[in-house]
Amino acid sequence: MVYVEVAIAVLLLVAYIHFQRAKRRNRYELDLINRQLHSSEEVKWTLAMGLYLRFRLEEENSSGEEEQDEEAAPHDTKQFIKEDPLIFEDFVADIFERAKGGETDVLPSKQDFGVDFKHKTDDGLFLGQVKCWKEDVDFEPIALIHSNMVKKQAVGGYVITTSAFTEAAKEYAEPLDIELINGSKLVELWMEALQSNEEEIKKVLPDVYQTEPEQ
Template identity: 35%
Template sequence: MECLGPQCAAMLLEWIRTQSESPTISSGEGLGPQARQGLLWKAAPYQEDAPALTTTAELEGALEHLRYAVFRRFQNQLTRSERSRLDNSIENAFFKIDRYLLRTVEAERAAHESEVDRLREEAREGKERVERLRLQARRAELKLAQLTTLTPETFEEFVGELFEAMGYEVQQVGGSGDEGADIRLRRGDLFAIVQCKYHKRGVVGSPELQKFLGSVHHNHAHKGFFVTTSTFSLAAEKFATDHPIELVDGPRLVELVTQALGPGARREPEPSWF
């Protein structure tokens, strides 16, 4: 039956009133009269320009923002302006969270302090790691500019710093009794050795790689890196493709310094006056 006008509105209001007074909810069993659907999100959106946090939901939103900001700041390649913006955002979020927790009861403060401390430690370690990579990259770039004047010993140091900046644990060996390994590397479960050949002229041939392969097996290494300032013969390159040996020649060294060392080794993408 079609319903029009005030009579229909009155019937609708009466139906709504009746439903609100009903002691049960027809769509579920065992739910009391006060049952309500739970909220999917507990956090309120974080407001960068807000002077302070005022509710627990805003605190949760600030923590979510902080987790993302710390991850993005220290796990990604960023421009200088992006780094500066995230540094300010992280510092601002920590400040507002600390002020909010000081005003809360002890139980709520204790429930969040461990998470805040963890994020603060993660940010501190991230800063130290980035700064360490930056310093290593600058030293490597300086040595790269002086590559033609390095001694074999300083070339080994240069290669060791290069691999350290790439995330390896580095042990310089060299000298007599090195068993064909100038440097030993570890990263996770990977164990590798490095042989450094500082040649101003000449080409590294397959006989040297065959001898190096014996060192790889003798050291029970998963992989070997043969690093030289010169180049490799075609026979040497073909030999390396069939064995767990990676070749790093002069041009490849330049690529590693400028690309694989992370944010500290890359030139800023914007002008210095930006």
């Protein structure tokens, strides 16, 4: 009987050591991926392109049916995530709430007047507009956000896109309290939001993320 208990104890010890090593290896791999994501502009822009394809608005023909995008393959795999373009506003607002703190509120599309979401922070109210575009964003959306900032007495604003901004847009926004967030920066905020999720899990399940003993 004693030998059986010893054998079980040894098996449990071996299993525990294996679990700790696997967890350490997985964490190393995740940290490696995270560092690569934050250091490589090419990777970030690739992910930004993926966000555009995920949330882009499909064009409709005269009969109201969606037309096949010229860039899309005739038989896209079902594994690709495709969502309603309006969900992109919720997606971005959730990223801002998790990465920057505060509370976000997505406005109804027919009542936003150029403001897709409000972001309430300790510093005050910020207004955001999102553009799931492949073309560079010009200054018009920035002017619209600025107009709403004055009207609603907001302290700042954001214009967020999966693409980039024209030089005219950057020059227009420079003297204003409006942050221009291109596709690369949006991916960075997305990674920060995911990191925030992990920190929340650590608080709920501290035993899972406890520091491994040194060997």
